[in-house]
Amino acid sequence: MISPIHTVSAAEMQAGRSLAGALEDGAVLLFPDLDFPFSDFERRFVERPFADGKAKNVNIRGAGAELRGAAGSPEEQEALRQLLIRYRRFSEELIARVLPDYAGRISFAGTSYRPFEVDKRKMSWRRDDTRLHVDAFPSNPIGEKRILRVFRNINPSGLTRHWRVGEDFGAMADKFLPKLPGYSPLSARLLAALRITKARRSEYDHLMLHLHDALKQDETYQKDAPQAEVHFQPGQTWVTFSDLVMHGAMGGRYMLEQTAYLPVAAQADPDKSPQRILARKLGRPLR
Ligand SMILES: [Fe+2]
Numbered sequence: 001m002i003s004p005i006h007t008v009s010a011a012e013m014q015a016g017r018s019l020a021g022a023l024e025d026g027a028v029l030l031f032p033d034l035d036f037p038f039s040d041f042e043r044r045f046v047e048r049p050f051a052d053g054k055a056k057n058v059n060i061r062g063a064g065a066e067l068r069g070a071a072g073s074p075e076e077q078e079a080l081r082q083l084l085i086r087y088r089r090f091s092e093e094l095i096a097r098v099l100p101d102y103a104g105r106i107s108f109a110g111t112s113y114r115p116f117e118v119d120k121r122k123m124s125w126r127r128d129d130t131r132l133h134v135d136a137f138p139s140n141p142i143g144e145k146r147i148l149r150v151f152r153n154i155n156p157s158g159l160t161r162h163w164r165v166g167e168d169f170g171a172m173a174d175k176f177l178p179k180l181p182g183y184s185p186l187s188a189r190l191l192a193a194l195r196i197t198k199a200r201r202s203e204y205d206h207l208m209l210h211l212h213d214a215l216k217q218d219e220t221y222q223k224d225a226p227q228a229e230v231h232f233q234p235g236q237t238w239v240t241f242s243d244l245v246m247h248g249a250m251g252g253r254y255m256l257e258q259t260a261y262l263p264v265a266a267q268a269d270p271d272k273s274p275q276r277i278l279a280r281k282l283g284r285p286l287r
Pocket residue numbers: 129133134135242247
């Protein structure tokens with residue numbers, strides 16, 4: 001029985017206790033009614049997609065918060081950029097409040113606006129995010145960092161964001177780790193030298209990429225593995241480690257998402273990280 005959702009009531013937020021323990025155990029922290037109002041002008045961003053259609057999402061990155069992938073007039077694009085900057089601040093404040101352990105250690109990366117319906121076309125299995133997976137980035141090695149994400153359903157007409165959430169990371173790793181190809185430090189150096197990766201791909205990155213692929217490719221596992229259906233209502237905000245919690249996005253339209261990175265060493269308990277779980281399963285430190 002999978003029950004990944006930890007609903008955080010207003011009283012629990014008031015109490016000011018850290019939620020790091022639950023989060024690091026693999027919970028999805030759900031905040032049912034945080035305020036993030038849209039102005040009259042901004043409402044257009046949930047009436048039609050302001051996206052150039054070339055990329056899946058529109059996002060801002062870096063200190064300059066440069067907007068990429070957007071469509072609309074210069075005025076509309078600036079308003080969308082400001083909306084994303086506001087969402088980044090909202091996410092920073094939420095993390096500071098409920099995860100004070102991470103203060104000063106967490107770094108906030110891309111912020112995205114996802115106006116399109118979850119893509120359910122028959123695409124390559126590797127890109128199909130309706131299949132249960134853990135997040136891993138082929139060109140952007142993560143090394144000793146965790147991927148923390150803050151999502152918010154901003155759908156204006158009641159449509160939920162529909163996820164599947166999979167079993168415990170360790171139980172999944174027991175099934176798939178024996179099947180993965182070995183790590184080659186030489187080819188990792190080569191990928192970095194050729195700039196195919198932005199930094200050296202560690203053994204951890206190698207394992208996570210292959211887990212991502214092995215999970216998505218296994219039709220039987222996708223169908224029969226322990227899993228739960230979750231529907232996030234419009235106005236709800238949820239926070240999870242997407243490198244630890246197996247998820248598939250089954251449906252929904254209009255969402256905001258903030259990505260943040262946390263060093264493993266900054267966790268309340270680093271032993272709960274996928275880095276340390278995989279090392280324990282292999283019986284040695286990762287290279
Ligand atoms: Fe994902």
